[in-house]
Amino acid sequence: MNFALILFVLVIITGVAWVADKLVFLPQRRRAAEAAVDEFDRQQARIGERFADENAPATRARLREEKLRQPWWLEYTASFFPVILIVFVVRSFVVEPFKIPSGSMVPTLLVGDFILVNKYDYGIRLPIVNTKITEGRPLQRGDIVVFRYPKDESVDYIKRVIGLPGDVVAYQDKKLTINGKPVPETPLPDYFDEERIGYAKQFEEDIDGRKNAILNNPAVPPFIVGAEDYPYRDNCKYDAQGVVCKVPPGNYFMMGDNRDNSADSRYWGFAPDKNIVGRAFFIWMNFSNLKRIGGFH
Missing domain, CATH: 2.10.109.10 (Umud Fragment, subunit A)
Structure with missing residues (x-):
C-alpha cells in the first residue's frame, strides 16, 4: 500500500471524527460542563458564604475543563485531522519530498x-x-x-x-x-x-x-x-x-x-x-x- 493511500485513509478517518466531534460530541460535552458547573454553583449557594471553599473559582474552572476534555479516542483522531489534511494537500498538490x-x-x-x-x-x-x-x-x-x-x-x-x-x-x-x-x-x-x-x-x-x-x-x-x-x-x-x-x-x-x-x-x-x-x-x-x-x- 503506497503512502498516498495511507495518508488519504487517515484523512477520511480523522475527518469523520473531527466532524462528529464538532456536531455531536462537543455539544454534548458543553451541556455536561454547564450542568456540572450549575450543580457546583447550587452546592456553593446551599453551604453559604461562611463555609464556602475559598478555592471555589479554581475548582469550578477545573470541573468545567474536565467535562470539556476530549476522550482519548477523539484526541488521537479528530485532533490530528487539521495537520494530516494540510500534509495531504501540500504533498498531493504542491510539493512532495523524496530521498x-x-x-x-x-x-x-x-x-x-x-x-x-x-x-x-x-x-x-x-x-x-x-x-x-x-x-x-x-x-x-x-x-x-x-x-x-x-x-x-x-x-x-x-x-x-x-x-x-x-x-x-x-x-x-x-x-x-x-x-x-x-x-x-x-x-x-x-x-x-x-x-x-x-x-x-x-x-x-x-x-x-x-x-x-x-x-x-x-x-x-x-x-x-x-x-x-x-x-x-x-x-x-x-x-x-x-x-x-x-x-x-x-x-x-x-x-x-x-x-x-x-x-x-x-x-x-x-x-x-x-x-x-x-x-x-x-x-x-x-x-x-x-x-x-x-x-x-
Whole structure:
C-alpha cells in the first residue's frame, strides 16, 4: 500500500471524527460542563458564604475543563485531522519530498540528498487515481523528473528528460543525439565519485541551451547489455554502438546523468505521461553535507 493511500485513509478517518466531534460530541460535552458547573454553583449557594471553599473559582474552572476534555479516542483522531489534511494537500498538490537512493543522477544529485518535487508544474493530478485535472506546462528536455517506474509503479524513479514524444534519441558510441543533432559536450575536471572511490570523466552537456554535468567514461563499451522487453520496444534498435529510439506519443525517454551507472530508458523503455509525479527542483537536506542544500540544474 503506497503512502498516498495511507495518508488519504487517515484523512477520511480523522475527518469523520473531527466532524462528529464538532456536531455531536462537543455539544454534548458543553451541556455536561454547564450542568456540572450549575450543580457546583447550587452546592456553593446551599453551604453559604461562611463555609464556602475559598478555592471555589479554581475548582469550578477545573470541573468545567474536565467535562470539556476530549476522550482519548477523539484526541488521537479528530485532533490530528487539521495537520494530516494540510500534509495531504501540500504533498498531493504542491510539493512532495523524496530521498535519492542511488547514484544514477551523480554528479547532479547524490545518494542521501533529500529533494523537493513540484507537483503542479506539469498539471495537477488527483492523488491515488492519478487523474490529471489541470494541464500545466509540458515537460521540457533537460527537466529532472520523478515518475513511477513502469515495471513496478510502487517504485519512484528520478531521471532527466532526454526525449519528448516524437523525438528520435540516439545514444551511440557514448554520444547523445536528439533528432539527428549531436548534444554538445564540454570536458570538465574529473569528478571524484565517493560511492565508487575513484575519479570519473565529467562533461558539461548542453540540451536545448540548458547545461548540466554528466559522468561518462569513454572506456566503457557503448552497447547496451540486459535491455528488457517493454511496450513500444519495436521503436528502438540496439546494436554494437548503442541504441536508437523513436519516442512514442504520450511517453518520454529518460536517462540518468551518471551514464554508465543508470538503469534508464535504454534498458526498460519509455516513461508514460500518466506515470509522471513532478519536477525535482530543490535539495532541502543532506545530513552528510549541508552545503548541498539549494537548487540544481
